[in-house]
Amino acid sequence: MPQTEKQMTIPPELPEILKQYTKSAIKTQPSDLIEWSTRYFTALTKGEPLPIKERPERITLSNWAVLTPQFLKELHTKLGGRLTIETNELLDMWKAQGLPEDLFTSIIKVGCLPDEIEWLKFLALACSSLGVTIAKTLKIATEILSSCHENGSARIPFSTFQFLYTFLADVDGEVSGTQVNRMLTYLQQEVIGPDGLIKVSDFMNNPKVRLE
Structure with a gap:
């Protein structure tokens, strides 16, 4: 008689762990995400300080453009007062400015933003990748x-x-x-x-x- 496969159990705290991990990755912007992730989860398991660091106001990823408040101001102006925007449309506007797609995806994940994005929520999270603290954001x-x-x-x-x-x-x-x-x-x-x-x-x- 074939052995019944053991059912996988997903810990209830997993979504929150992944949410905090994504936020930490945005704050730190490691050059080697895999190596940093290994150190992050090892520290988390051992109860040690997590490898999170505050960054300066500018973000540089690969050969992408540098994210600055000015870029976000330009996006806000282009939206012309719209309160919501489709994810794909905003992504096209984001990439048209040469901004990093990985950062866009991380912002969407952290905020659990739906396909119809509330612009102010996206803007707040994008600013948080620059400001780090809530007050600076x-x-x-x-x-x-x-x-x-x-x-x-x-x-x-x-x-x-x-x-x-x-x-x-x-x-x-x-x-x-x-x-x-x-x-x-x-x-x-x-x-x-x-x-x-x-x-x-x-x-x-x-x-x-x-x-x-």
Whole structure:
């Protein structure tokens, strides 16, 4: 009688492990992904510090163009105010600027973005590959989205900031909902003026604001 094959069991924590692995790969951008992945999972198994490093604001991959806030600003302008875009269309626009396709794919995976992409979510994750921390990511995103400046400080509607911050904190997984709500409530009640706009200086230079 043939031996029954043993059914494979997928650990329930696997999706979260893969999500954190992908985020770490985006932050580190290793030159040798296979070698780095081996070190990553070995360290994870042994409970040792993971081989993750912060990178400078620019990203260079292979012979691809360098990802910069300016590239993302150009993409945002080309979208002309559209809130959503098909994945294939955005990928074509991304590659037309010579940007790395691997990074595009990683952004989609980290955000679990569907075929119909919410542009602000994609932009937030693309900015996170430049800013690393949530605060720096929001600074870059605000400067890209801002259509006006006050005393040299970029400004966006607080509702947009709220959406970006909530989304980034959720993807990060290390910032509690309580912390997010506390910061948003403080900003809305104590910082935001009657124009409903938030400036970079409101959350980057305010000692009472801790977004991480």
